[in-house]
Amino acid sequence: MHSQKVKDFLIELQNEICFALGDNQGEIVIRDDWEKSDANRLSGSGSTRIIEKGKVFERGGVNFSDVSGSSLPSSATLARPELKGMSFRAMGISLVFHPKNPYVPTVHMNLRFFSAGEKVWWFGGGIDLTPYYVFEDDVSHFHRTCKDSLDNLSKKYYPKFKNNCDKYFYLKHRDEMRGVGGIFFDDFSELGFDGSFELIKRVGRSFLPAYEPIVLKRKTVKWGSREKEFQEYRRGRYVEFNLVYDRGTLFGLQSGGRIESILMSMPPVAKWTYNYIPKKNSPESKLYKYLRPIDWVSLGNVK
């Protein structure tokens, strides 16, 4: 019963987001409904929505999936090793938008509901932003929207989830954050089912108000090959994060999930250049000073 409520919400949210950032922007949203049945590993169904080579988004994907398995893989139980091997059900929505215009940031959101055995369940997820060129006001707006959505439940969540996000979306081997953060949480059940579900709904409904205005404001900024090169180079970092650190991706690969839906988060094009360092004081060099924990909400207030 709980699961059905969550499912209804996630599917409704998926539709809203696909309409706002897809159809409403003149994009063609391809819908790919799928089923997967593998008695030994993972069974379930899902609906993948994809924009490829669009006008605003070079690649955008919003995936809903609801899968069950007979044995939880290790990537899902790092924090709760006692669950290893239990049967489970995982449903969630996962999205990434890779804009064409390098002045529009890439965005990622994930919302998931996990249940293991009869009694164990939790929510997890988050939203985070990965710009190539930083407009401070945009990032402050993004963080403030995330904060506002959580403050009415409790003022303790934003600082905690923001801190989680700064720690999680971090490339240890580069000593660099993936982007400018956002909010992230996992193993969340402390408000009981109704309260925790309410939190997930607030986070999910803050996505469009947090991101859509940035797209509308920046999608017409003029850009050239210089900005494109830098965007494609930086997308290499996105690939590195997803394949080396991202728990959702690793969970999918380990549990035998549907590969195309899991790797839908990959950028359309990524480049690697040996030992590339942006020229001092160039617009590209400025990005790097933002790839660390910053108090974006206060920064916005001060201005």
Added chain:
Amino acid sequence: MHSQKVKDFLIELQNEICFALGDNQGEIVIRDDWEKSDANRLSGSGSTRIIEKGKVFERGGVNFSDVSGSSLPSSATLARPELKGMSFRAMGISLVFHPKNPYVPTVHMNLRFFSAGEKVWWFGGGIDLTPYYVFEDDVSHFHRTCKDSLDNLSKKYYPKFKNNCDKYFYLKHRDEMRGVGGIFFDDFSELGFDGSFELIKRVGRSFLPAYEPIVLKRKTVKWGSREKEFQEYRRGRYVEFNLVYDRGTLFGLQSGGRIESILMSMPPVAKWTYNYIPKKNSPESKLYKYLRPIDWVSLGNVK
């Protein structure tokens, strides 16, 4: 003393390869000698040679490194957990050539000498080929050259190392080999130091005879945007393998190695396209039938 002999050989081999595939092809080979000192993690030095946006190679890298650390990371000790935490020295040469022409295959070689504590040492490495369009004769030649280099030591090595390679360069999440294999071995010390070093030398010296003729034969084949698109798409698989499965890469990332030299193996450009499946009977579709264990040496003899 042992280490110095290996080092001299590896550096000589690096020079030979950079000359043959670099200078001799009219490429500009950038030399980047580096030192790294981190008392808590990894210290050492190396020499990275890079071709970027060359005429024949879109990206080529040949890296020599000689590093020591106070504590072996887990990726290096999967087969020998008793070594975990021991001090170690690792030297090796690692190379990848990503050709511009999609009809020329990408190639990878790694040769390494590991020592841990006072008494433990072993060699590891291998050579493998990743084509985008398969010419069966080329692949047979590649495998036969690898086989010949090993047969004089013992006829048992090629079948064993070929099998290792088929198993190792395999993307489980795609149920697909990365390419058409080659040879691969690890934890090798069974011939004593002199014999094992001889084996490494034979493998290293078989690289140019195995690969160079293929480059010379195919680098002038005409190609267009169709072949380029497919090459860039397939390079996405190369990225997936390196970041998800490659032991050398994971060892480097875990041990705090020099990132730019480790990720030198990444392709210059990689693309991901949702649910791309080549058209039936297209030249692109043919690749997939070769991405499984094939007896390439016999195949070549039969023709």
